[in-house]
Amino acid sequence: MGITIISWWLGHGHDFAKFAPVSLTTAILALTFFKIRLVIIHFMEIGHAPAALRAPFELWCVTVCGMLIYAFARITGSV
Amino acid sequence: MHKHYGRESEFLCAEPEGSRPAESGGATSEPGVWLFVLGDMILFALLFLSYAWDYKDNYEMFRSGQAQLDQNIGLINTLLLLTGSMSVVIGVGHARKSRLRIVTYCLIGAICTGVLFYANKIHEYYHEISVGNTMTKNMFFMYYYTLTLIHLLHVSVGIGVLTFLACRLNKLPRDGRLVNYIESGGAIWHMVDLLWIALFPLLYLIPVSPF
Numbered sequence: 001m002g003i004t005i006i007s008w009w010l011g012h013g014h015d016f017a018k019f020a021p022v023s024l025t026t027a028i029l030a031l032t033f034f035k036i037r038l039v040i041i042h043f044m045e046i047g048h049a050p051a052a053l054r055a056p057f058e059l060w061c062v063t064v065c066g067m068l069i070y071a072f073a074r075i076t077g078s079v
Numbered sequence: 080m081h082k083h084y085g086r087e088s089e090f091l092c093a094e095p096e097g098s099r100p101a102e103s104g105g106a107t108s109e110p111g112v113w114l115f116v117l118g119d120m121i122l123f124a125l126l127f128l129s130y131a132w133d134y135k136d137n138y139e140m141f142r143s144g145q146a147q148l149d150q151n152i153g154l155i156n157t158l159l160l161l162t163g164s165m166s167v168v169i170g171v172g173h174a175r176k177s178r179l180r181i182v183t184y185c186l187i188g189a190i191c192t193g194v195l196f197y198a199n200k201i202h203e204y205y206h207e208i209s210v211g212n213t214m215t216k217n218m219f220f221m222y223y224y225t226l227t228l229i230h231l232l233h234v235s236v237g238i239g240v241l242t243f244l245a246c247r248l249n250k251l252p253r254d255g256r257l258v259n260y261i262e263s264g265g266a267i268w269h270m271v272d273l274l275w276i277a278l279f280p281l282l283y284l285i286p287v288s289p290f
Contacts, residue, residue, distance in 0.1 A: 001161055005154075024287035032280050036273045043168050043269045044116075045262075056117055064124045064277075071131035072286050075138065 003035045022076040026069050033065035112263040116270045119233070123274050126229075127281060130222050134286075137218055144219030145283065147212060152203050153283040156196050160272040163192030167241075167265040174261040179248055182261060186245040189268060193238040200231055223282060230274055237271040240264045 040057045041047040047054070134141045170185030207213075207220075214224040244251075244264045251257045 001158060021287045025285045028280050028285050028287070032277060036276050039164065039269055039273045039276065043164050043272075044266050053113060060117070060120055060124065064127065067128055068131055068281075071128065071135070075131075075135045075286050 003031050006031060022073055025072045025076060029065060029069050029072065033061050037061050109259060109263045112266050116266055119270060120274070123226075123229075123277070126222075126226055127277060130226070130281060133218060133222070140217050141219045144212070144217065144223065147207070147210070148223070148283055149203065149206075150283045152199055153279045156199050157275060157279045159192045159196045159199070160275050163189040163196075164269050164272040166192065167268050171258075171261055171265050174258050183245050183248055186241050186248075186261075186264075190238055190241050190245065193234055193241070193268075193271075196234055197231070197238075200227065200234075226278055226282065230271070230278060233271045233274065237268045240267055 037058075040061070044057075046057050166185045166188035170182045170189070173179075173181040173185065204224075207223075212220050214221055241264055244260060248257075251260055
């Protein structure tokens with residue numbers, strides 16, 4: 001819940017002029033997928049599951065997060 | 080009542096060997112549930128990427144559409160689903176200890192958060208439609224309604240599954256399968272939660288505007 005509030009605060013248009021938009025956008029996405037991984041590992045209890053079950057979830061988090069960071073870096077003009 | 084739940088405890092303790100493979104860890108051992116969850120997550124991932132790609136090509140349209148959404152509603156909905164997920168986690172823990180009455184309360188708690196999410200979303204749709212932001216207005220609102228309506232369909236399925244479990248808890252088989260059912264319902268609910276966790280920043284927060 002704390003991470004949700006931080007993400008909302010970062011994206012709410014507060015005065016973060018010293019940070020580039022791409023950094024803030026990347027930070028929000030990284031926090032979001034960190035939170036999703038926490039839900040997968042602890043709430044879904046995939047943390048104790050066999051590797052064959054855990055691997056697709058880990059792969060999903062890394063791939064989707066990476067591709068979204070790249071896609072939004074294109075939007076903010078950094079790639 | 081206590082005697083009744085005591086009897087359920089005995090049934091749960093007499094779990095048939097092999098009904099919950101040890102190698103599955105705490106996670107539900109129903110492969111069908113995981114296939115459904117992963118399949119849906121892949122489908123949503125494709126929609127997220129398609130949205131991000133179209134954002135670049137229609138920057139001004141997406142930016143102005145996003146500015147018309149109320150971030151606070153998205154925040155409240157995220158907190159509601161997280162609370163519901165927490166309630167399900169507590170319920171699964173009590174199911175393993177055969178405390179079925181507490182499990183029912185936890186499931187009802189999660190259902191209530193789902194219903195509040197639903198109400199909040201309907202309120203948001205009503206507001207957007209009343210100011211002319213319908214699905215056909217532009218590509219941003221087409222994505223907004225498509226993504227949130229598909230997600231809302233998942234919320235409906237999640238509420239349905241949890242309601243079924245809460246209503247039928249005393250009629251489900253009194254062995255390890257009961258815990259499996261609760262865990263499976265929980266996994267579906269957590270998927271609904273994590274998809275919204277991704278949708279909230281995508282639709283409401285990012286990309287952060289240049290200053």
